[in-house]
Each structure stands twice: as structure tokens, then as C-alpha cells.
Amino acid sequence: xxxxxxxGAYIPRYRMNHNTIFTSVGFLGTFPPPGxxxxxxxxxxxxxxxxxxGIDCLGGVERxxxxxxxxATTSQPYMVRQNSALVATALDLxxxxxxxxxxxxTKSGTTALLSAFDAVKGETSSNMLVCASDCRxxxxxxxxxxxYGDGAAALLIGSDxxxxxxxxxxxxxxxxxxxxxxxGEKFEHAWEDRFIRDSGYREFITEVISGTLKKYELDIRDxxxxxxxxxxxREHGAIAKRLGxxxxxxxxxxxxxxxxxxxxxxxxxxxxxLEDTKxxxxxxxxxxxxxxxxxxxxxxxxxxxxxxxxxxxKHLASKKELASYEKYLAFRNLAPMDLGxxxxxxxxxxxxxxxxxxxxxxxxxxxxxxxxxxxxxxYQRICVNPDCGAIDQMEDYRFSDKEGVVFTYTGDNLAxxxxxxxxxxxxxxxxxxxxxxxxTDCDLDSVKVGMPVEMTFxxxxxxxxxxxxxxxxxxAPIRA
Amino acid sequence: MAEGIxxxxxxxxxxxxxxxxxxDKSADDLxxxxxxxxxxxxxxxxxxxxxxxxxxxxxxQSVGKGATSMAxxxxxxxxxxxxxxxxxxxxxxAFRGACYGxxxxxxxxxxxxxxxxLKDTGYGGLPGGPSLMxxxxxxIMPKLTAPGAFAMMATRYFAVYGLSPExxxxxxxxxxxxxxxxxxxxxxAHLRREVTEEQIINAPIIAWPLGLFDCCGVSDGAAAAIVTxxxxxxxxRPDPIYVKALQIALSxxxxxxxxxxxxxxxxxxxxxxxxxxxxxxxxxxxxxxxMAEVHDCFSITEAVxxxxxxxxxxxxxxxxxxxxxxxxxxxxxxxxxxxxxxxGHPIGASGLRMxxxxxxxxxxxxxxxxxxxxxxxxxxxxxxxxxxxxxxxSVAIVGL
Numbered sequence: 001x002x003x004x005x006x007x008g009a010y011i012p013r014y015r016m017n018h019n020t021i022f023t024s025v026g027f028l029g030t031f032p033p034p035g036x037x038x039x040x041x042x043x044x045x046x047x048x049x050x051x052x053x054g055i056d057c058l059g060g061v062e063r064x065x066x067x068x069x070x071x072a073t074t075s076q077p078y079m080v081r082q083n084s085a086l087v088a089t090a091l092d093l094x095x096x097x098x099x100x101x102x103x104x105x106t107k108s109g110t111t112a113l114l115s116a117f118d119a120v121k122g123e124t125s126s127n128m129l130v131c132a133s134d135c136r137x138x139x140x141x142x143x144x145x146x147x148y149g150d151g152a153a154a155l156l157i158g159s160d161x162x163x164x165x166x167x168x169x170x171x172x173x174x175x176x177x178x179x180x181x182x183x184g185e186k187f188e189h190a191w192e193d194r195f196i197r198d199s200g201y202r203e204f205i206t207e208v209i210s211g212t213l214k215k216y217e218l219d220i221r222d223x224x225x226x227x228x229x230x231x232x233x234r235e236h237g238a239i240a241k242r243l244g245x246x247x248x249x250x251x252x253x254x255x256x257x258x259x260x261x262x263x264x265x266x267x268x269x270x271x272x273x274l275e276d277t278k279x280x281x282x283x284x285x286x287x288x289x290x291x292x293x294x295x296x297x298x299x300x301x302x303x304x305x306x307x308x309x310x311x312x313x314k315h316l317a318s319k320k321e322l323a324s325y326e327k328y329l330a331f332r333n334l335a336p337m338d339l340g341x342x343x344x345x346x347x348x349x350x351x352x353x354x355x356x357x358x359x360x361x362x363x364x365x366x367x368x369x370x371x372x373x374x375x376x377x378x379y380q381r382i383c384v385n386p387d388c389g390a391i392d393q394m395e396d397y398r399f400s401d402k403e404g405v406v407f408t409y410t411g412d413n414l415a416x417x418x419x420x421x422x423x424x425x426x427x428x429x430x431x432x433x434x435x436x437x438x439x440t441d442c443d444l445d446s447v448k449v450g451m452p453v454e455m456t457f458x459x460x461x462x463x464x465x466x467x468x469x470x471x472x473x474x475x476a477p478i479r480a
Numbered sequence: 481m482a483e484g485i486x487x488x489x490x491x492x493x494x495x496x497x498x499x500x501x502x503x504d505k506s507a508d509d510l511x512x513x514x515x516x517x518x519x520x521x522x523x524x525x526x527x528x529x530x531x532x533x534x535x536x537x538x539x540x541q542s543v544g545k546g547a548t549s550m551a552x553x554x555x556x557x558x559x560x561x562x563x564x565x566x567x568x569x570x571x572x573x574a575f576r577g578a579c580y581g582x583x584x585x586x587x588x589x590x591x592x593x594x595x596x597x598l599k600d601t602g603y604g605g606l607p608g609g610p611s612l613m614x615x616x617x618x619x620i621m622p623k624l625t626a627p628g629a630f631a632m633m634a635t636r637y638f639a640v641y642g643l644s645p646e647x648x649x650x651x652x653x654x655x656x657x658x659x660x661x662x663x664x665x666x667x668x669a670h671l672r673r674e675v676t677e678e679q680i681i682n683a684p685i686i687a688w689p690l691g692l693f694d695c696c697g698v699s700d701g702a703a704a705a706i707v708t709x710x711x712x713x714x715x716x717r718p719d720p721i722y723v724k725a726l727q728i729a730l731s732x733x734x735x736x737x738x739x740x741x742x743x744x745x746x747x748x749x750x751x752x753x754x755x756x757x758x759x760x761x762x763x764x765x766x767x768x769x770x771m772a773e774v775h776d777c778f779s780i781t782e783a784v785x786x787x788x789x790x791x792x793x794x795x796x797x798x799x800x801x802x803x804x805x806x807x808x809x810x811x812x813x814x815x816x817x818x819x820x821x822x823x824g825h826p827i828g829a830s831g832l833r834m835x836x837x838x839x840x841x842x843x844x845x846x847x848x849x850x851x852x853x854x855x856x857x858x859x860x861x862x863x864x865x866x867x868x869x870x871x872x873x874s875v876a877i878v879g880l
Contacts, residue, residue, distance in 0.1 A: 341602035347610045347618055354619065361619050376737045378620060384737045408636040408743050411688040412628035414605050421688065424622035425632060426736075426743065426869065434739050436869065438622040444688060449639040460619070472620055 002120045003162030003297065005127070006306060008056025009271045010049045010152040011258055011315035013441045013479070014039040014322040018146050024325035025141035033233065035256030037149040039322050040135045042331035042418050043440055043458040046075045047083055048471065049152035050133035051090045051457040053264075055401070056310050057129065057154035063091065063398075066156070068098040068125040070116055072108040072132040072263040076101060077459075077469040079183065087131060090457045090471065092363040092398050098125060102263075106229070106289030108132070109153070109263040114293060116157040117166050128157040134262030139187045140334060147231065149259020153267035163306055164274060164283065164297040170212040173291040176200045197232045204292045205239055209284065212294040220245045224281035227251040227269045229288050231260055257316060263289075270297075272312035279303055314480040330418050333462075343416035347461050349468050359396065364455060364473040366433060367394035375399070375433035397433075399455065400473060404429040406451045411444035427453055427475050440474040447477075454478050484759040489579040490713030490720035491705050491878065493522020496836040499701035499824030500670040507542040507597040508553040510702035514593060514829075515554050518704040523716055529706070530587035531560040535574035535594035537567065537827035537865075538607050542597035550593060565828075567865020568775060569728060569874035570594060572831030575705060576726050576874075582709050594833075595702035596826030605698060606827075626777065627695055629867035631687035634780040636743035638689070641795050645689050651798045652779035653680040656693045658807050659776060659815045663822025665851055670697040670824030694779040699824025703832035705839075719843045724760035724858065725877040727752045736869040746781075746864060748873040749788030753862075756875040757790075762858070765790045769812065769877070770856035771841060773834035775864040776819040785862060786814070789875070813853055816841060827865075831874065834861035838878050 016039045018032035026032075040049065050071055058066070069091070071084035078086075084099040098119070102108035109132030116128035133152035138144040157166075178196040181188045190196070205228050213220060220226070220243050230236040230253025240250050251269045254261070261268055266287045273283055279301045286294040310318075322328055329335040359365040359379065366377030372388035375397045383390045409425030423439040425447070439447065440458055453475040460470040495517030497510050505513075519526065534550040536543055543549035547563040550556070564573040571594030578590035601607050606626055610618035622628075638648040657677050663669040675693055683691035713720035729752035735741040753765070762768045769791070776782035783801065786792040791812060792800045800806065806814035817823045817837040820830060837846075838859030846852040858879040865872045 342605070342608050345609050349619065350615055353615050357616055357619070360616065374738065378616065380733070380737070384733045386732065386734055386738070408632040408639070410628045410631035410635060410690075411685075412625055412631070413684075414625040414627050414686055415623050416608070417623075421685075422623060422628070424624060424628065425635075428739050432739060434737055435620075436622055436624070436736070449635060470619065 001162055001165050002117055002157070002159045003165040004155050005158045005162055006057050006061060006156040007271045007274050007311060008053050008059070008154045008309055009268055009311045009315060010052035010056060011038045011312065012040045012044055012049065012150050013318065013320050014041060015319045016322045016328060020323060020325050021145055028141035030141060030143050030146065032146040033256070037259035038151050039328060040150040041441060043460070043474070044135065044150070045077055045459050045469070046073045046133040046135045047077060047087055048458050049135060049150065050087050050131040050154070053133065053152035053154035054087065054091050054129060054131050057156055058091070059308055061156065063093055065127045066093050066097065066129050068116070068119060068128040069093060070100050070102055070112040070128065070130045072102040072112040072130070073134055074103060074106060074108065074262050075134050075136045076103055086362070086471070089358055089362045092365060092400065106262045106265065107287040107292050108289070109265070109267045110285065110287040110293035110295060113155065113157070113267070113295065114169055120157055120159050126158055130155045130157060132264040132267045134264050136262055137187060137332060140329065143193065144188065144190065147260050149261050151258050151261040151264050151268055153264050153271050155267060161302055161305070162300055163303045164299050167296040167298055168212070168216050169293060169295045170208055170215050171291065171293045172204055172208050172211065174204065176290055197235050201231055201288055202235055202239060205286055205288055206242065208286050208292040208294045209243055212284065212296065216296065222282055223249060223284045224277065225249060225251045225273045225283045227266055227273060227284065228286040229253060229260060229265045230255040231288065254312070268312055274299070274303070275309070275311050275313050277303060310480050318480040337418060339416040339418065346463050346465070347470060348463065348466065349470050361472060363398065364400035365396050365398050368397035369393060370395055375429065375431060377433050377435045399429055399433060400457070402429045402431060403478070404453050404475065406447060406449055406453060407434060408449060409439065409447050423447060437473065437475045439476065441476040452478050485579060485583060485726050486724050486760055487722050488583040488710050489707050489723040490710045491707055491723070491835070491839055492713055492716040492720050493518050493524065493706040494704065494836045494839050495521060496668060496703040496833050497701050498668045499697070499699040499826060499833070501599045502700040503599065505700060507549070507595050510597065510700060511550055511553045511593060511595050514595070514702035514704040518591070518706055522706040524589065524706065526554070527557065528589050529556070529559060529591050530589050531581050532556060532591040532593065533562050533564055533574040533577035535564045535570040535592070535828045537565055537570045537596060538598065541600055541607055566872050568777070568827055569831060569863040569865045569872050570828040571703065572861065572863050572874040572876055575832060575835065575876070578705070578707050579723055579726060582707055588712065589706060589708050591704060591706050592832060593702065593704035594829040594831060596828040597700050598698050598826060599700050624867070625687065627687035627690055630778040630781055631690045633743060633784065633868040634689050637780060637784060640742055640744040649681050649689055650677070651801055652694055652783060653677040654801045655776070655779040655782050656680050656821055659819045659821035662808060662816055663818025665848065666818050666823060667847055669818040669822050670699045671818070671822040690778055690780065696777050696820035697822065697824040699826050701824060701826035701829045701833065703829045703836050705832055705835060721839045721842050721878050721880070723876070724879050725756035725875065727755040727759060728872060728874040729755065730872045731866070731870045743868070745784050746788050746868055746871065746873060748871055749785055749862065749864060752873040752875040753789040756877055760877040762877065766812070768858060769860045770858050771813045771816055771838070771853055772860040772862065773815060773817065773819065773837050774862040776815060776821050777825060777864070781864060782814065782819070789860070789862065808853065816851065816853055831861060831863045835876065835878065842878065842880055
């Protein structure tokens with residue numbers, strides 16, 4: 001039996017109420033529906049959120065068993081340099097795996113999932129991680145700004161211990177020019193909403209779900225939960241009605257709490273459904289974008305084995321309001337902000353050094369002395385324990401999955417930051433090891449010596465002159 | 481068995497420029513100013529100098545690499561000149577090189593000169609940038625600044641010794657108020673205004689919990705010394721000052737990466753102090769060291785340094801600060817010239833600036849009578865470069 005073995009999700013901490021946007025750019029004439037969007041922090045993007053969802057999904061799973069990673073997104077930072085390979089490195093996955101980026105359409109999340117099932121079915125992989133993540137940039141004042149939210153989901157696909165069996169799929173593909181973004185462009189273009197809704201959204205979702213029902217001789221009432229993105233709230237309900245579904249079968253679209261998360265949207269809804277399901281439940285998931293895919297799952301008895309996931313529910317509950325639209329513009333680099341002359345100093349990444357040190361920089365791995373057992377970050381050849389000092393007796397040691405406590409900290413107003421003060425400090429890791437890190441997703445007033453923290457993969461900087469998006473690990477208060 | 485440096489080398493001349501935001505002075509001007517005062521004080525001519533050591537830290541801001549900039553600025557006649565750089569101990573390292581040069585017998589007369597031209601960056605604070613700690617660190621360390629790095633030691637000190645932020649900031653305010661008092665009376669100092677403890681406590685926060693007045697001046701300046709073998713010194717002047725100890729200690733990584741360091745002291749400061757006391761034959765530093773110029777880049781640094789150098793017992797510096805022990809009229813004056821806090825901190829010059837103050841005080845020649853300390857016997861200088869978790873400390877002791 002092939003299917004889903006584990007799930008995880010990520011929703012950034014910040015939420016921006018639609019009224020906050022409206023108050024600032026409502027003069028342009030767009031009117032928002034009520035609700036709020038999940039907004040990535042200034043140091044987050046599609047890759048950092050994919051990593052966070054991946055970590056959630058891999059709780060209790062040995063990283064060494066993962067033999068493939070598919071990343072689905074429409075907001076990948078790199079056009080050349082495989083984004084999924086970067087995510088796999090951050091997750092400290094083995095190097096003898098298959099990685100691929102699924103980009104260019106918001107159906108890429110379900111397409112990546114289908115490809116993962118094919119790989120498992122074809123026995124070329126046995127544990128495929130599928131991460132879907134989107135952090136899309138919208139023009140200030142555009143309808144997309146109200147619609148789009150940031151988030152990610154991750155699913156582990158395999159053939160044993162599945163919590164939801166994959167029972168079938170159906171796909172349709174159309175060159176539907178609802179939204180497009182040409183190579184090199186920063187923002188999407190969109191055709192009229194009524195066209196997108198009536199010629200695309202309504203038609204494709206109806207077609208792909210009807211096609212699935214016909215192919216597998218099922219009735220819409222056979223499903224406990226029906227999942228498809230909710231771009232148009234009223235039409236979302238109307239489609240279900242036309243298909244003969246009851247409103248109670250429809251999974252919440254997260255539209256008014258997270259926003260439309262693009263490639264991640266159907267997978268996040270699926271994760272939310274799995275969080276609240278029981279053995280025997282049948283789930284139908286459909287995506288929208290250049291057509292769509294539909295997938296059928298049946299929940300198994302193993303569903304109870306999945307514990308300690310933040311998934312959608314806990315991430316939804318853990319939030320902080322971003323009350324300043326101007327700050328949001330600053331986070332997205334949509335308005336030039338003055339960081340002073342100090343802010344004009346750029347970090348340059350020597351790529352050969354980055355590759356050489358990838359385990360340290362991107363995987364947050366250090367070493368553990370085989371002689372005295374001391375973990376140390378970054379990797380050392382000579383043991384830092386003054387009573388040991390063993391030379392070249394180290395083994396790799398991963399810090400990204402270790403919790404720590406704040407040894408000391410400060411809030412620095414001198415350091416150039418888009419969100420001052422820069423909070424950073426030294427972290428003592430559970431099990432040993434100490435290093436200093438930037439802190440993120442925290443307010444200075446809430447930080448205390450001894451406070452527990454966890455490590456989170458973040459975008460460190462973007463150097464537009466060299467096109468480099470640099471990443472590293474930061475410490476953050478434990479999220480939920 | 482090594483004998484150490486004690487009484488083998490004497491300082492016969494010193495020079496020090498005014499420190500400050502010297503918009504109309506280049507690094508070359510500063511070098512010439514310090515050099516001129518120094519050779520006049522020693523009563524020698526340029527041709528008498530056999531070798532020189534040149535300290536500058538942020539060379540990219542001013543003079544470039546190597547030692548040619550000093551050789552050219554001073555028109556040194558094809559003698560050996562060596563550049564030293566070791567964070568804030570840069571000038572003390574230049575001095576150490578010159579002392580070892582004459583102590584070895586290789587040279588009769590050597591010069592050490594340190595300079596820093598910081599105020600050409602366009603922003604406040606020290607020059608930033610990813611190159612400071614190397615390529616890998618630039619990609620994994622927090623983007624920390626000096627105030628932030630030392631603020632973390634204040635946070636830690638408060639936590640370890642159970643001080644509330646209010647109590648801690650009050651203790652630190654006394655440290656800065658004392659240095660402002662001293663700096664206000666020093667004609668060569670950068671910051672020459674007295675401030676009250678209330679002003680210090682209420683100043684804008686630079687890096688929590690440190691405020692503006694917890695931070696030292698970012699200054700331009702230069703300082704220089706001429707040294708000879710001790711047995712030759714009296715040929716040049718009746719009151720040479722003798723080198724008693726020269727030590728440095730560097731972090732081993734233990735503080736940053738191992739979990740035993742308490743973060744409320746500077747381990748290298750304690751180690752370098754211990755080595756220096758042994759070299760100088762000092763048994764009770766609290767009683768025997770008459771005065772000191774220590775590396776008060778931030779108020780917290782001075783406070784923990786009092787404990788690291790064993791002037792105060794561990795965790796008890798607050799009592800000594802409150803008792804006025806380190807004031808100029810106290811039993812162990814610290815920063816009589818205003819310290820980094822108010823005299824200023826041109827990185828590559830600071831170690832020699834500190835020695836300049838010790839030299840003048842020991843000779844009884846502090847510029848103004850009200851600045852002169854009573855009968856000092858041993859003076860100590862202390863530089864700390866880098867950050868509390870990863871640093872270098874130098875300690876020098878000089879005396880009659």
C-alpha cells in the first residue's frame with residue numbers, strides 16, 4: 001500500500017489584517033473581504049518555509065531514510081541552482097537522493113505529490129519528501145495582496161506504515177492564462193477575475209473532480225472531506241453544491257486566516273484535514289492552476305501514530321499581528337528604506353567556500369568528539385574540550401534538531417537591520433555545544449537568559465548585485 | 481628557563497596626539513604628530529632608531545596593508561619596519577615587538593607606533609563588514625557589533641550575580657561617570673564633558689542593556705614609544721620607565737563553543753593578568769598595582785576587568801565601584817586619563833596611549849597638576865580585542 005507516511009506544515013508567525021492593507025492602499029480602489037493573511041518575516045521565503053514544514057513532517061523520522069525531495073513552488077528564489085537541492089541540504093538529507101523543483105503553476109504541489117507516488121510505485125524511491133511552499137510578491141494595492149498568504153506543507157510518501165493510502169488520481173491540463181510572470185519579472189500579471197473564476201476555477205475544479213468520480217466509479221458523498229483551493233469564496237461553495245456535496249464535507253480553505261498559499265494551498269488543506277480525521281475517512285484533494293490534479297486518499301489505522309506535529313492547527317494559533325503596512329513593504333523590499341551607511345555593507349558569499357562548508361552553514365552540522373563526547377559547532381578537527389583536545393576523532397553532529405537555551409543575548413540598535421533592534425545571543429544546546437546566533441521571530445522584551453529556543457532556517461541576506469540569496473540558521477523562541 | 485622581560489627594557493620617550501574626531505587630520509598627519517613628540521621627548525634623532533614596529537587595525541579604512549605607510553610617512557631611512565595587528569591589542573603588540581627587539585640585543589633603539597583613522601567610514605561606531613572574523617564566520621555568526629557583543633556580557637553578569645537591570649545599569653553608570661570626570665580634566669582627551677549618573681542611565685540604548693554613555697569614543701589618534709635596553713636608558717634621560725611585564729592571552733574556543741565559561745568574565749583577561757603578575761613579581765595586584773589603564777570599550781568591560789585582574793574579588797566589583805576605589809582620589813585609580821571611554825579609542829593606537837599615561841604619571845609629569853596621581857610605583861595597561869566570547873587580552877606592567 002502506498003500513501004502518506006507523515007505530514008507537516010508551516011505558517012509564519014506574522015498575520016496582517018486585510019484592514020491594515022486597506023487603510024494604506026485602499027485609495028487605489030480594491031475592496032478586501034474580511035480576514036487576515038499569514039505574512040513571512042523579512043528573513044523568510046519559499047525555501048525557508050519549505051524547510052520548516054519539512055522539519056515538522058520529519059519529526060521522529062530518521063533523515064537518512066529519506067531518498068528523495070520534491071519542492072513545489074511558484075516563488076522559488078533561484079531560476080538556476082536547484083531550490084530543492086538547497087532545501088535538502090538544509091534538512092541534512094543524504095546526498096544520494098533524487099531532487100526536483102516543480103514550478104510554474106499553483107498545481108505544482110499536487111503534481112509533485114503525484115510524481116512522488118509514481119516514484120514509490122515504481123520502486124525507485126521508498127521515502128519521498130514533498131515540500132510545497134509559496135511566498136509570493138504582490139504589487140502594493142493589488143487584489144493579490146489581499147488574496148495571497150505565505151505558508152508551506154510537507155508530506156512524506158512511502159509504501160509502509162502509511163497513514164493515508166493513495167487510491168487514485170485524475171488530472172487536466174490547460175494553458176490557462178489567468179496569471180503569468182515572465183522570466184526576470186518581479187510581479188505576476190492577472191487577467192480579469194471574472195474570467196479566471198468562470199472560465200477556469202469553476203470549470204477545471206468541476207472537471208477534475210467529476211473526472212475522478214467517473215474514473216473510479218465513486219460518488220461525491222463517498223468522501224468525508226473534499227479539498228480544493230478557495231480563491232473565490234462564494235464560487236467555492238457553489239462548485240460543491242453543483243457537484244452534489246454537502247457544505248459539511250468541504251475542508252476549510254484557510255482563505256481568511258492564512259490566505260491563498262499557491263502551490264502549498266491544497267497540501268496545507270490536506271494536512272489540516274489529516275489532523276482532524278479518523279481511520280476509514282476518504283479524502284478528495286484537488287488543485288487549481290493550468291488545469292488541476294485530483295487525488296483520492298483513504299485514512300488508515302496508523303493515523304494515530306502521528307503525534308507532535310505543529311502542522312496547521314498549532315501554527316494557526318501561534319501568531320502576532322503585523323500592524324504596520326509600511327513595515328510589510330520594508331520586509332518585502334518594496335520601498336527603499338534607509339539603513340544608514342552601515343546598511344550598505346554587503347556580505348559576499350564565496351561560493352566555493354559555501355559548498356565546502358555546506359554542512360556547517362546550511363545543514364547546521366558540527367562535530368562530536370568520539371573520545372570525550374563533546375558536541376561542538378561549527379565542525380572542529382581538534383576537540384574544544386580543554387581536558388580532551390583529541391585530534392581528528394570527530395563524527396558529524398546535527399544541531400538543527402536540538403533545542404537550546406539562551407545563555408545570553410542583546411538587542412542591538414547599532415547593527416543595520418530592517419527590523420531593529422537586531423536580537424542575537426549565545427545558545428547552549430541540550431546535550432552540549434554552544435554558539436552565537438541571530439534570533440528571529442521574537443521581541444526583545446520577551447527574551448530572557450535561560451529561555452528555551454529552537455533553530456530555524458532563514459534567509460540571511462539577498463545581494464542583488466550578485467543575485468545571491470544567502471541562508472543560515474537562527475534561534476527562535478519555541479513556537480508552540 | 482625563560483627569565484621574562486622584567487627590567488630588561490626601558491621607555492625613554494613617548495608621544496601621543498590629541499584623540500578625537502579629527503576631520504582635518506589624515507593617518508599620516510597623526511603618525512607625524514605622535515612621532516615628533518616622541519623623539520623630542522626621547523632627545524634622539526630619526527637616524528638613531530634601528531628598527532620600528534607599526535600597529536594599525538582597520539588598515540582598509542586608512543593606510544592599506546603592510547608597514548610601508550609608516551616608513552613613508554616618517555621617511556624612515558631603510559630600517560626594518562614591521563606591521564602588527566591583533567585587534568585592540570595592536571599597539572601593545574607593536575610595543576612588545578620593539579621591546580623584544582632591544583631585549584634580544586638585536587637593536588639598541590627601537591620604536592613602536594600605533595595609529596588609527598576611524599572617522600572616514602560615514603557612520604557611527606566601528607567599521608563593520610563581513611571580513612572581520614573571516615569568510616565562514618561571516619556566513620554563520622550573528623551580524624554583531626562591538627556594543628552588542630559586550631552587551632551580552634552585561635546581560636550575563638547581571639544574570640550570574642543576580643542584579644536587576646536597574647541595579648546593573650546603576651553600577652555601570654558609576655564606571656562611566658568616573659571616566660567622564662577624568663576625561664574632562666585631560667586636555668588631550670576626545671570627550672571632555674562630565675555627565676551625571678542619571679544622564680548615563682537615561683541615555684538612548686545602543687545595545688540592551690548598554691546605553692550611549694556605556695560606550696567609548698570612536699576616535700582618530702596615534703601614539704608612539706622609543707625603547708632601549710635598560711642598561712642604556714639613563715644615557716638618554718634621568719627618569720626612564722622600566723618594562724616589568726608584557727603578556728598576552730588568546731581565546732582557545734572554549735568560551736564560545738564549550739559550555740563551561742560563565743560569560744560574566746573574560747577568561748583571557750584573567751590568564752594574561754596572572755602571567756603578567758608572575759613575570760613582574762607582583763603577588764597582590766589589589767595592593768601593588770598603583771594605577772591602571774584598562775580596556776573600557778564599554779562600562780561592563782571595565783567592571784569585569786577589575787575582577788579578571790584581581791583588583792576586586794569575583795562578583796564583588798560593585799562594592800569597590802560604590803566605594804570609589806577606582807576614582808583618582810581612591811586607593812587604585814583606574815583610567816586616570818579618561819580611558820577609552822573619554823580619551824577615545826583609535827584601535828591601533830590605544831595600547832600605546834595607555835602606556836603614555838602610565839609613563840607620564842610615573843614620571844610625575846601628567847600635563848596638569850590636578851591630574852597627577854600621588855607617588856605611583858607600578859602602572860598596568862590592559863587591552864582586550866575581539867568579543868568576550870572570542871578575544872585577545874594583553875597586559876603590560878611598567879614602573880620605576
